[in-house]
Amino acid sequence: MSQFVFEGRPVPFEPGQSIGAALTAAGIRSWRTTRFGGRPRGLYCGIGVCFDCLVTVNDRPSLRACMVEAREGDTVEGGDRDA
Amino acid sequence: MVIVGGGVVGAACAYYAARAGLTVTVVERGAVAGGTTGAGEGNLLVSDKEPGPELDLAVLSSARWAELAAEDGLGAAVEYEPKGGLVVAETEEGVAGLAGLAVEQRAAGVDAVEVPAAELTGYEPHLAPDLAGGMFYPQDAQVQPMLAAAHLLRASGAEVRTGVTVTGMLRSGDRVTGVRTDRGDLAAGAVVNAAGTWGGEVAALAGVTVPILPRRGFILVTEPLPPLIRHKVYAAEYVANVASDDEGLESSAVVEGTPAGTILIGASRERVGFDRTLSMAALRRLARQAIRLFPALGDVAAIRAYCGFRPYCPDHLPVIGPDPRAEGLLHACGHEGAGIGLAAATGHLLAQSLTGAPPDLDLHPFRPDRFPEHP
Known part of the structure; x- marks a missing residue:
């Protein structure tokens, strides 16, 4: 099975699966926190609307994990983009 | 009194009228801030106004907003930012x-x-x-406009009736004595038209023209x-x-x-x-x-x-004050893109008018009957 690397850890995915779906399938449900309350966020709407599931993929920040197809060897980080 | 419109201007009118001792009911056909208020950026600007009555109103309003923001918890609640x-x-x-x-x-x-x-x-x-x-x-500042309308309404203590549409005016002779709604009649000593972009329709219910x-x-x-x-x-x-x-x-x-x-x-x-x-x-x-x-x-x-x-409005000025063509009716609408910023002064001036207090600013440039009847 193909895999990408999420914060140093390999995550398997099916062909065509989104990064968000693969993370959730691997039991990773949260990868960033809210700006004020510090509350955990991951997939919410799952269809590209809510912008809760943002990830950095291969150094490109603020991508919606639910909309980005996972590719072999991707490096994925959670958290928000830096100031 | 009855205020027609639950946007930021109606909310500011409710706030200052209640402060002046009046009993206020706000009637809104949709939701609070559901019209132009909710589609705004929350600009409180003096910088974009050319000299004239609107700038005078903006300068007065800037000071009123700063006072509102200094009240207990209100500034933070409406995300008031005097950022310049x-x-x-x-x-x-x-x-x-x-x-x-x-x-x-x-x-x-x-x-x-x-x-x-x-x-x-x-x-x-x-x-x-x-x-x-x-x-x-x-002096330029910012608020979150929906929060501003909602918190001003809450702070006013006014009765707020959403989902209620005004369908006509109650009259006693020529005098406006309340509103007819799809949920029954509401008698009032004064009716304020704060219906924003739809203010012309409300004015028409009273038989007067306000071209918005x-x-x-x-x-x-x-x-x-x-x-x-x-x-x-x-x-x-x-x-x-x-x-x-x-x-x-x-x-x-x-x-x-x-x-x-x-x-x-x-x-x-x-x-x-x-x-x-x-x-x-x-x-x-x-x-x-x-x-x-x-x-x-x-x-x-x-x-x-x-x-x-x-x-x-054709002359880009709001309509503020009592309507001499329909006693008992006042207007507070037509603020174009500056309604959030001008709301505080508008509510303040309207309350002064309702209570007979001398106005901080001459309302003549904003009078509702300044337009030709048949343009």
Whole structure:
């Protein structure tokens, strides 16, 4: 099975699966926190609307994990983009 | 008294009227802030006004908003930010135009500080490096408009009835004595028309003409970002657009961050009636103009857009005060794109009018019967 690397850890995915779906399938449900309350966020709407599931993929920040197809060897980080 | 309209102007009227001792009911056919208020950026600007009655109203309102924000918890609740506005020009002619306008604005009580090109990045580090200069206006501020309307209504203690449509006026002879609604009649000593872009329809129910028409505007919203933009920043052309009578698409970027982290990019102006169709042409222009000011926005995602309808009158002034053609009816509408900013002074002046107190500002330029009956 193909895999990408999420914060140093390999995550398997099916062909065509989104990064968000693969993370959730691997039991990773949260990868960033809210700006004020510090509350955990991951997939919410799952269809590209809510912008809760943002990830950095291969150094490109603020991508919606639910909309980005996972590719072999991707490096994925959670958290928000830096100031 | 009954206030028709639960936008920010109706809310401010409710707040100041209740403070003056009146018993207030607000009737709103949709939701609080469901019309133009909810489609605004929350601008409290003195910088974009040319000298005249609207600038005088804006200066008064700026002071009233600062007082409101100082009340217990209200400033934080409405996300009041006295951040100041920075107007930038691309050319030397633009800089000269800003300087000329500032001279006149200062005479009206506006604080305006010239910012040479070399000092612009001290105000806004991410601003494009090739601008010719700018003007800083410390009095410009911002609120979250929906929160502002809701919290002013709550603080007023007024009875707020949403989902109730006014269908007619109650009369006693020529006098307006209340409103007829789809949920029954409401008697009142005074009726305030704060229906914004729909104020002309409410006036018509009382048999009077107030010519208010919609001027559509789009706002583009970016993804939430770390603090990138400190002030309200806009291009000098914005002032000309605001005062323009052109019907076609006009836009000039007004860019500001919000406490939520999103950046709001306004503001387009079109006269297309109440058409809500998304205009990619308008959004593209807004994006291009914002990137011109802040190149760093070029690789930021826009996550949504919304539009609303500014209520404008032929002379671009609001309608504020009692209507001599229909005793018992007062108006507080037609604030075009400045309703959030002008709301506080409007509510304050209307309460003075209702209680017979001497007004802080002459209402004559805003009188409801100033328009020709058959234009």
